[in-house]
Amino acid sequence: MSTIALAATDGMLHFELAMACEVFVRDPSGLADPWYELVICGSGPVRAGKFRVDPEDGWDRLARADTVIVPSVEDIDAELPVDLLDAVRTAHQAGARMVSLCTGAFVLAAAGVLDGLTATTHWAHTEALAARYPQVTVDPDVLYVDNGTVLASAGKAAAIDLCLHLIRRDHGSTVANAVARRLVVPPHRAGGQAQFVATPVPAREDHPLAALFPWAMARLDRPLTVEDLARQANMSSRNLARQFKSVTGTTPLIWLSNQRIRRAQELLENTDRSIDAIAEAAGLGTATTLRRHFHRAVGVPPDAYRRTFRGV
Structure with missing residues (x-):
């Protein structure tokens, strides 16, 4: 029987811990x-959000x-327990498969497990992970990374994806799909799929672009140029570009492309x-154009993306 040890540390977030228990129980x-033997390991009672967790085993069991x-x-930014890092290193050196969920990547990185490998974490913390651990190649755009014996997921729902990926590796798609059905989640999202595609940025009602965003969103199925947007906003193309940069952090054409991809995702x-x-409704013209832009933005083809929502 394969043993899965969950590391319980004070200040951890309860979602990923509870989710992993639910997936592997x-x-x-x-x-x-046989199925897995699941154990929660730690040095004593810990706080997880508003919950208290009493680990059933110590760090020696995790190792x-x-x-x-x-x-x-x-x-x-909190200091990580030395005994946790020691147990993680010992388990890694002994050949254990190492998995981080969301910001758990900071623990694996601190223990040296991610040195020379590619990893990911929640998109809000990828820059911090990359800056703090330059020996780790951080991919900010994917749902999870599988290096073989070391795996890392992005945040929340992506952690479920990675856990199902582990079951699929160990026991095959039929078993993984059965677990997904019980959880009422998509049975498979490829790890290379993007964490998110930018959505429209709300503007203040008195902002010069406040009326432009909903106008453009209602016309995604039509050809739209920067000049069209500028004319609707009653400003020059150069001023439009400045306003877009200040509000969305990007250019009008990139913003428009992102919204077309997001519309395609919804459909x-x-x-x-x-x-x-769908290509026509999203303003991307042909299926060939949709597939090219969708794969580049999301990381998977539209057909594969759709299957994610058809297999539950």
Whole structure:
């Protein structure tokens, strides 16, 4: 029986810990024999948000586990327990599979487990991870990274994706899909899928672009140029570019492209329209153009993205 040890530390976030327990606690398919032995390890009672967690085993048990999962920590600047880092290093050196969920990547990085590897974490903390641990290649755009024996996920829902990925690796798609159905989540999202595609940025009602955003969003299915946007906003193209940069952090054309991709995502998630029809509705013209831009922005083809929402 493969042992999965969850590291319980004071100040960790409860979502990833509880989610990992829910995913690995039992096999709803009845097909995986043996299933995992799940243990929560730590040095004593800890706080996880508003919850108290009493680990059933100590760090010595974690150091002997087959798979070690480090859930997210609330404060990435807080000093990490020495005994936790020692146990993580010992388990890694003993050949355990090492997994971080969300900001748990900071623990693996501090223990040296991520040295020379690619990792990810919640998009809000990728810059901090990269700056603090330059020996780690941080990919800010993906849902999770699989280096073989060292894996890392982005935040929240991406942690579920990675846990299901582990089950798929260990027991196959049928078992992983059964777990996903029990959790009522998509059975598979490829790790290379983007964490998010930028959505419209709300502007103050008195901002010069306040009326332009909803106007453009209602016309995504039509050809729109920078000149069209500038004319609607009653300003020059150069002034429009300055205003867009200050509000959205990007250019009008990139913003418009992002909204077209997001519209395509919504239609793929919620409708049965053909790829051609979605391309037209999102203002991307043809299925070929949609596939090219969608894959570049999201990291997976539109057909694969749609299957994510059809397999639950």
